[in-house]
Amino acid sequence: MMRFLFLFVAFLQISFFDAHSRWATREDVGVAVNFFQRDINIKKDGTYQERFHIKMTILNESGRDQLALYPIFYNGSSEKVKILKAQTNDKGTSYKVSENNIVDKAIASSELGFDELRKVSIAFPKLGVNAQIELIFERQVLEPSLSNFASFSLSFGEIGIWEHCVVNIKTEMPLYVDINDPHHILETSYVNPEQSMKGFSIHLKNKDFTSLKVNEPQGSLTNPKKLTWVDVSSEKIWNRFSGKLLPGYQSVMNQKHPPILEAIWKKASEVKGDVEQINMITSEIIRLFHYLGDWRTVKNQIFPRDLKTIVETQTGDCKDFSVMLASIAQKLGYETSFVLVYRGFNNILVPEVFPLLQSFNHVFVRLKSQTGKTYWVDPTNAVSMAQGIFPDVADRPVLIIGGNDAQKYQKSPAVNPEKNGVAIEHTIRFDSSPAQHIIDYEATGHDAALITGLSLYMSEKSLEEYLFDYITAEPLKDEDAAKMILPNLNSRDVKTVKIKITMKKKQYFKKTNLGPGIPLGYQSLEKILFNSEQQVNDMSLGIPKTLFRKTRLKNTSIPGGEAFNISVDTPYIRINREMVRENKDSLIIDKLTIKKPYLPAEALNSEDIKRFRELVKENILESIYIMPNLDYAKIS
The missing domain is CATH 3.10.620.30 (C8orf32 fold)
Structure with missing residues (x-):
């Protein structure tokens, strides 16, 4: 019976270190909104007309890219858009946008289905740093989505740094207003639905405001409650x-x-x-x-x-x-x-x-x-x-x-994480050269849905190649001598999917100075290790699911393996690792449960998440099981 050594190696990635994620400042953005006025006139039947007057200055090269082609979207079947003024102001001279540089066309995409969505694209001339673009346009909604109903969601602080903003609303029907102003930068004359029919305004009272963020980690999500917006509706009761x-x-x-x-x-x-x-x-x-x-x-x-x-x-x-x-x-x-x-x-x-x-x-x-x-x-x-x-x-x-x-x-x-996910039993036999790998893969819930019905779209060979790559994270090679047993994937009904792969995988083991090693890490956990006390966004954890992995080492012994067992639980994510003996085999059992789809920024520095982060860094992320008594050349 072979004896093995278990070693955890944590390879620190750049994302592990604290990063200065924060709200952006003027120095971070490419565009300044010098003037923004939106006048909305709502009719009793739900139709409305609005007029935009916008002036924006380019602050740096990224701003040039942002404003190179300015888009206006509208519905061609029920709305009209008219450009009243479009020009670039630079060093005291104005350069009008020619008619040839204003293009109005339908968006060609089958994903838009029956809708007649159109886009006006405006190419402003002389776009240099410190140049200012000026745009005035009108939009008319000739047919409301729902008769005698109107609603808007007004956002503030997008695209760049805002120096000025005012929205004026006239209405023939009472309006209900919900203001989300976490930074206390808005003022409004709105009092109540009855008073709204006299007209009201919303304006920016603080200069240099933006809702943009910098250095936020990949995969992070912004909670709308942290942004500045105003919802306006003609209906009060859901x-x-x-x-x-x-x-x-x-x-x-x-x-x-x-x-x-x-x-x-x-x-x-x-x-x-x-x-x-x-x-x-x-x-x-x-x-x-x-x-x-x-x-x-x-x-x-x-x-x-x-x-x-x-x-x-x-x-x-x-x-x-x-x-x-x-x-x-x-x-x-x-x-x-x-x-x-x-x-x-x-x-x-x-x-x-x-x-x-x-x-x-x-x-x-x-x-x-x-x-x-x-x-x-x-x-x-x-x-x-x-x-x-x-x-x-x-x-x-x-x-x-x-x-x-x-x-x-x-x-x-x-989504119930206990009924959604993947279970893998990976058995490794060392009595052949190279070692034999047997993978029993089982997917449930949404993970099964990703595989269900694939035979309707792929040939048998293409399907085997795709699933081999999907399950093992490596492309299929002839030298692997792989065999795959697939269920019937012709049905559109989602059921538990079970797949069996046998192969003699070369170069699977890691080469170390102590002997060959088996990789047991979870690269998907890297993002939770990102740590910033100033982080604005919440952290996406993905779809709630359970990932179960059992690595079975045939005819092996793990001396003191229980010392490396780990279990850490939080309200958002849980991970367990256990090493046990079963007859003559050694088993390393991992279970990762994603309980919630995202981790709030406020919880990133909580004690339970800090402990989770520390234990994952030290014990899980890039862990390798070292086998000093085996010849790397023989099993690989």
Whole structure:
């Protein structure tokens, strides 16, 4: 029986040291906003007109890059934009932007689905350091997203250093205002909804303000509560707002099924079990219809098209996919609701006080079965996972349309880290040259969703090459003599995925002066080691999940291995390492659990995170298991 030595080696990376992350100053930015005035005139029907007057000075070379091509986005089907003035002012001379340097065109991207999003691009001349650009333009919203409703989210301090800002609002309907001003730099004449109809203003009272940050670590996220913004809405009550949206969804959901949807319903009615039934419906919709990503349709409506129209085109956005699913599920006896959400990864979302359409970019479905179970189902993914919630719509503010909820504005469920992740058992046999590696890989939840259905897109050989690289983090080589046993990946229904790889991997072991070593580190933990007392942003930890790794060394002995056991737990992340004996084998068992998607900046210097950081640096990050009694050349 071979005996081994366990050695931890912590290779310090540059990101381990304290960095001076902080709010930016004038010296850090490339642009100064010398003058900013936005005048908004809101009509009773929800249409409005606004006028922008902006002057910005270039402070350094980065500012030249920022302003080289100034964009203005608008919806071509319901809005109009008119450039009134565009020029560069430099050393007492003004240089007008020629008509040829103002381009207005549709954004060509299938991801925008049915929407007619357009962009005006302005190329300002004579852009040197200390030059100033001046822009005046008007935007008219001719058709509101929702009749008799208007909402805005006004941000302050973006792009550079702000020296001046004023927003003037005139309105024919009462407005409700929520001000988030953590730096106390705003003043407003707003008093209450009734007084708002006389008009009010919001202006910057402090000069040299910016919301930009510098030296923030990669993967960090800004909490909106730390930024300066003002939300304006013509509606006060979320439940009432939800009620205004309900008819546009319910009327389509209750329409007679075209034959293709009736066929899906009939097929689903023969399936037993909620999860199996919902997954079958969603899989059929994904198979038969092409998803176009934007949630807005022509004329900027926020409601689905008629079922007949959807079926005729066999294309749809999230509203169309959701209403098809809801219509079929309702006929099967499910209680159906629609869910508005801001979909995405790597963003922190906080609840809004008043209803804003800008708070949402996606629709999916909540189903309640006759057994009382609730399912949060997004039919717009490439696969179906009714048994869980996809992370890009999980744990965030949502608005429920339909159903019997006392509060329509609530939070979607979080991803359960115990039901999402990867478990790997890596067995190494040293009785051959090179050593034999056996990897048993098991993925659940979202990690299984990333693999499910890949056979529909790849050849068998391409799939094996991709998965080998995906699982081992190395490309497949002929010399590895690798064999892979794959499950059926033709289905769109997410289930636990199990893959087995056997190989004789060369150059797997690390070469040290004490003998060959087995790498046991977690490079993904590097970012949590970033430490700055002034850090502004929160730290992204990724999707909540459990990563389980068991390294089995056949016919080996770890003398005193229990001395290297480690366990550290925090409210955000937990890690355990244990060394045990099982018959004649030595096992190194690692378990990393990401409990929350991000770590607040305020918690980065808490005692439990400091302890976690210290223990990971010393014991986990780049740890190597040294085997002094083995010949490197033989096992590699």
